[in-house]
Amino acid sequence: MQVEQISIFIENKSGRLAEVTRVLGEAGINIRALSLADTSDFGILRLIVNDREKANTVLKEKGFTVSKTEVVAVEVPDRPGGLSEILQSLDRESINVEYMYAFVERCGENAVIIFRFDDTEKAINALMRNGFNVLAGERLYSM
C-alpha cells in the first residue's frame, strides 16, 4: 500500500530547482505532487511522478543525488476538519508524522494527502483500522 516518492538533494545555488524540473520536463515525466523542504544550506525536493524509473535515471545522469522513499497516500474528506480527523487518529495511536503534503489530483470527492511516517506499516494499519482509505501507489502515479 506504500507509494514510492523520489527525493532529490538540491544545493542552495540559483538555478538548481529549475534544472531539475527542466530535466524531468524534457524526459516527459509528469509530476503528480511535490514538496520542497529547505534549510539555509540546502533543500530536499520530494516528488511523486508518473514514471519513477525514468525520473531516477535521467536525474542521476545529470549528476543529481536521488533516493527513493516510502510514503503513504490517504484520502481526506475535502471539508473543514477533514485533515484534523486523520491527524487526531494518528495521534491517539502515537504515530509520528515526519512530513506531509497535498496531491495535485482529487480522488472523487476527496483530497489526497501524502504522509511520511517513521513507521509506515504501523501507520497504514492504524489508518485502515480507523476507517480511512489508503491509496496504492500504482493507482496514484497515473491519476
Add this chain to the structure above:
Amino acid sequence: MMFNEEFETLPRQALEALQLKRLKAMVERVYSSVPFYRQSLEAAGVKPGQINSLADIQRLPFTYKQDMRDSYPYGLFAVQMDDIVRIHASSGTTGKPTVVGYTQKDIDTWSELMARSFVAAGVHKGDIIHNSYGYGLFTGGLGAHYGAEKLGASVIPMSGGNTKKQIMIMKDFGSTVLTCTPSYSLYMAEAAREEGIDFRQLKLRVGIFGAEPWSDAMRGEIEAKLNLSAIDIYGLSEIMGPGVAIECQEAKQGLHIWEDHFIPEIIDPESGEVLPAGAKGELVITTITKEGIPLLRYRTRDITSITYEPCICGRSHARISRMSGRSDDMLIIRGVNVFPSQIESILMGIEGVEPHYLLIVDRKDNLDVLEVQVEVDEQLFSDEVKHLQALSHSIEKEIKDLLGVTSKVRLVEPRTITRSEGKAKRVIDNRKTDA
C-alpha cells in the same frame, strides 16, 4: 635592555665554539640514549666522534615529523619518564598528536628563553602580561606563562575565548602586554569597539603575536587599532614551544633565534642541500641543550631565510625572516595546526564513506573561518532534513573535538568539487599572508 646580556651578546666566535661543544655532546647523548637516533646515525654511517666542526652537522640525517608520529607517544624521549616533568602535544596527521616531554632543566631553559624574548620585545619586570594563548596541551599558553614568571612580570592566565570578559579584565587589571595570535588581537579590537572601549584608553604597550604567519600590513593594522608595538614571535612544540625566536623591538627586522640552544640551517626542501645566508628555504633546527626530546636537524616545514648580519639591538644571534609559508599542506587556523588529511580521516570515519571534500579557509572579521564542503552522494543522502543536518553537525563536532577547530559544513551536490588528475586540490586558502 636584555634578560641575559652575557649570552645574548656573545661574540660570534665564542657563540660558535659553544655551539660546537654542545652539538658534540648532544650527538653523543642521542646516539647512546635514543634507539631511533642510534639506528639513523649508524645507517648514515656517522659516529659521534666525527662531529668536529659546525659544518659536520650536515653529515647528520634529518628528522621528520613522521619520525615523531612513528614513535608515538614516548619513543623519542632521551630520558626516563621519571625525569619528565611536563608533557605537551600538537597536531599529527593521523589524528594522533606529536608528543613532547620536558625535564625540569628543559622547563628552566624554556622559561629563560621566553624571558629573553619578552625583554627583546620591550617587556620588563613591572609589566602586567595578559596571556591569551591557549593553555593546555598546546605549548603557547604555558610557554608564555612560565617566561613571564621567570622575568618577574605579573601574568594573567586568560587563555583564549570569552572575549568580552577579556576586554573588561584588560581595562580593569591594567594589562600592559598582550600575548595571543595576531588574528585574535584584531578580533579583540573589534569586540572592544562594540563595547565602546578605545584601545587608547587601555594601558597596553606591547603585543607579542605568533602561532600563525602574519604580514607587515597586518602589523600596521594591529598597531593602529590596539595602540601598541606589535612583535613577532616564533616557536614550535617539537623544538620547544614559543620563544625559539623573537623580533627585537629596536629593529623589528627579523627574529633572533637563540643560537646557544638551537642551531638553524636553511635547506632546499626538495634536495636537502644547505643554502647560504639570505636564501629562502626550509628552516631546519637542531636542539643542542634539550634533555627530554632532543632533535637533530628537524625539518620544520616553515619557509624563511637567515641573516648573520649584526643587528642594531646588539644581540649576536642570527635572525630568521618572518615566515612566508610552508613546504607542506598544513594549515594554521586561529593558531591551530590542521592537516587536510585529518579532516579526510574524520569524513571517512562516517559510515565508511569516502566523500569528496574541499576546505575553504577565509578570514572574516579578522578571524579565520573554515568551511568544509562535502559532496552528498547516494550513500550520504537522506530524505529527511534532520538527518542531513545531523550529519553536518556531527562532522562539525568531530572536527571540533579532535582538532579543536570550529568549522561550517556545507553539503554540496556530487561532482561539483573539481576532480584532478594528480594530487587532489583539497584546500582553497583565501587569506593573504605575504609578508
